[in-house]
Amino acid sequence: MKMVRTKVSETGERLLRDIPVLKALREHDRTGIDEVLRIADACAEFNRRHAEPRALEIDERVERDPDYFDWDTARAACKYRLFSLVVPTLLGGLAGKYMLTAGALAFDELCTACAGIGNMIAATALGASPMLTPGGMPHWDTVLHEIVEEERKSNPVLMAYAITEPSAGTDVEEPHFLSTARLGMEAKKIKGGYLLNGRKCFISGGKEAKYLTVCAATDRTRPLETWTTFLVHRDMEGFSVPRVERKLGQRACHAAEVLFENVFVPESNVMGYEGDGMSTGILTIMAASRGPVGAVGTGIARGTCRHFTAWARERRNGKRPIDEPRIQMFIADMMATIQESRGLVINHSLAGDAVFGALLMNPMMKAIFLLPREVRISRPYQAFLQTRYGKSMAARLLRMLVSEEDMTRLLGLGCLAKFTCADNAMALTSRALEIMGMDDSEERRWVEKNYRDVKVTQIYEGTNQLNRLTFFNIDIGGSLRVELPHPR
Ligand SMILES: Cc1cc2nc3c(=O)[nH]c(=O)nc-3n(C[C@H](O)[C@H](O)[C@H](O)COP(=O)(O)OP(=O)(O)OC[C@H]3O[C@@H](n4cnc5c(N)ncnc54)[C@H](O)[C@@H]3O)c2cc1C
CATH class of the missing domain: 1.10.540.10 (Acyl-CoA dehydrogenase/oxidase, N-terminal domain)
Known part of the structure; x- marks a missing residue:
């Protein structure tokens, strides 16, 4: 053939x-x-x-x-x-x-x-x-x-994901810490839905987002048991964006403070079950998204390497830095660091494809989408998905197609990629800038911007300290496990 x-x-x-x-x-x-x-x-x-x-x-x-x-x-x-x-x-x-x-x-x-x-x-x-x-x-x-x-x-x-609060950053990213977190925000159950009150901070894209997925406890005295994910539309009454941060880097994307003052969110906007926001919520999301943060670090490192190499090829005072062995060794070191970072990211992403890709491409999932769209958006079908039976079917489907072991392992691989790539990119960009010195070339401006851009990769999606602890707790301590929702 x-x-x-x-x-x-x-x-x-x-x-x-x-x-x-x-x-x-x-x-x-x-x-x-x-x-x-x-x-x-x-x-x-x-x-x-x-x-x-x-x-x-x-x-x-x-x-x-x-x-x-x-x-x-x-x-x-x-x-x-x-x-x-x-x-x-x-x-x-x-x-x-x-x-x-x-x-x-x-x-x-x-x-x-x-x-x-x-x-x-x-x-x-x-x-x-x-x-x-x-x-x-x-x-x-x-x-x-x-x-x-x-x-x-x-x-x-545009969309944004809002979990961080002024009084709880690291605390909302890990079940052990969430159980003792002092939260400011609450979602109070009322007839037909919930009233959201409180503040979220540092929300990437929060100012421009049309929709936000927001986590809040329905009982602040039991945050872990009641942590829930809601879908919020920016036009809902009581939602506002009081301010954005003055950022060191990654300035093309705002980090916003978002305020909820008696925002009514209908019951249909709860993602899955009330109280499932940590394990099926944050941990599952982070299992998928921490590897891509490693990719952000890797991209910054590659950009720095490219600009540094172009800078080193330019002749200064009759000499090209790239002809010096110390510069050649530094470029080789950068390439090695980038390879290491990419390897960790690819490890995570291929493991993630075996979980999420397999879930999306499963024949059962595909079968649902054989139903015409008119049926899928019809009131009875939408209402069915929101019933106890509909939610329990979704939870069963997830449990059938994905194992808790695979999801937990994926989170560990994501943490490993996240903190390693972010630290690699920070160290590499910092060294490149030191070598370039006070040069006023365009290439140095790019590397200086990368130096500012890279810092936050060590902070968001859980600080690198937290990612190290989570990795340890999964892989060595054995005390952290991602739980999938139990059909109710
Ligand atoms: C630019 C930017 C964009 C962001 N985007 C988003 C977003 O889109 N959505 C969102 O919800 N959040 C976002 N965040 C928030 C980010 O996830 C938090 O900043 C991060 O989780 C840390 O929380 P914190 O700032 O409150 O620091 P803290 O939790 O107060 O931590 C301070 C320091 O103490 C360390 N620490 C804390 N607890 C422990 C512990 N138990 N053991 C060891 N060390 C510990 C931390 O590692 C850190 O070094 C963003 C932040 C920034 C800066």
């Missing part, structure tokens, strides 16, 4: 060369891996046409005017379908069999140009993630569908 050879772009060729496991996988599944390469190539083109020409300018503009948000860049990202990265292919999005690998390589590529722009896109992916668990299924045909449809019209529908 004659094999049809599809043409691979320059970005794709580079990825196949740099990540041999992709090449090996492509021998078995050309269509699947070519789609991963196509997505990475779209990110590279977005960088060339939009991010690279604008990144330094946007960074400076936000420093002068912290409220500024570059909607033009967000609109441009629509053409490359970057807001559909986590929307299942079943709904016309890009998330298929290799959704985590494609996502990781996309964020790696995007962050070689600008981690702020990368984070603006990642914030939507993170905000949409709670909807990807079966507990979020009632919102697939509404919110996720809207993201895809509006993206086609170059109208970005």
Whole structure:
């Protein structure tokens, strides 16, 4: 039989060369891996046409005017379908069999140009993630569908994920700490829904998000048992964004404080069961998203390496730094660090594809989407998904297709990738900047921006200290395990 050879772009060729496991996988599944390469190539083109020409300018503009948000860049990202990265292919999005690998390589590529722009896109992916668990299924045909449809019209529908509170940051990222956290926010049960009161802070993309997935305790004296995920629309009465932070780096994406004053959220906007917000909520989301944060660090490191090498090739006082052995050794060290980071990210993302990709591509899941959309958005079907029976079916489906062991292992791999890649990128960028000194070249400006951009990768999605502890508790201590929801 004659094999049809599809043409691979320059970005794709580079990825196949740099990540041999992709090449090996492509021998078995050309269509699947070519789609991963196509997505990475779209990110590279977005960088060339939009991010690279604008990144330094946007960074400076936000420093002068912290409220500024570059909607033009967000609109441009629509053409490359970057807001559909986590929307299942079943709904016309890009998330298929290799959704985590494609996502990781996309964020790696995007962050070689600008981690702020990368984070603006990642914030939507993170905000949409709670909807990807079966507990979020009632919102697939509404919110996720809207993201895809509006993206086609170059109208970005942005999302954010809000868990951090002024009095609880690390505490809300780990079950042991949540049980003793002093929370300010509460969701009080009332007839037909919940009243949300309180504040969330440092929310990436929180100012521009149309929808936010928000975690809150329904009883602040029992936070772990009552931690719940809600879907909030920015137009709900009582919701506001009082301010954004003045940021050191990743300025193209705001970190906002969001305020809830008697915001009524209907019962239908609870993701899964009340009280399941930690294990099926945050831990499951973090199991998927900490590896991609490692990819953000890796992208920044690759960007720094590229700019440093270009700088080193320039002649200064008759000499080129790249001709000096100490510079050659430093570049070799950077390449080694990048390889190590990428290896950890790919390990995590392939393990994640075996969990989330398999879940989305499962025939049972596909069968649901054989139902015409009119049926799926009909009142009776939507109402069924919200019933006890509907929720219990979703929980059963998850338990049938995914094991708690795999989810726990995935969280451990994500933590490992997250803290290693962030620390690697921080150390590498810091050293590059030291060597470049006070040079006033454009290349040094990029590396200086990367130095500011990289710091937060050690902080968000759980600080690196917390990620080390979580990894230890999973892999060595054996005291942390991700629990999937129990059908009720
Ligand atoms: C730019 C930016 C964007 C962000 N985006 C989001 C977002 O989109 N959504 C969201 O919900 N949150 C977001 N965050 C919040 C982020 O996740 C928190 O800042 C982080 O979890 C740390 O919480 P904290 O700042 O309250 O620090 P703290 O929890 O007060 O920690 C302070 C220090 O103490 C250490 N520490 C705390 N407890 C322990 C412990 N038990 N053992 C060992 N060390 C400990 C920490 O590692 C840290 O070094 C963002 C933060 C920033 C800066």
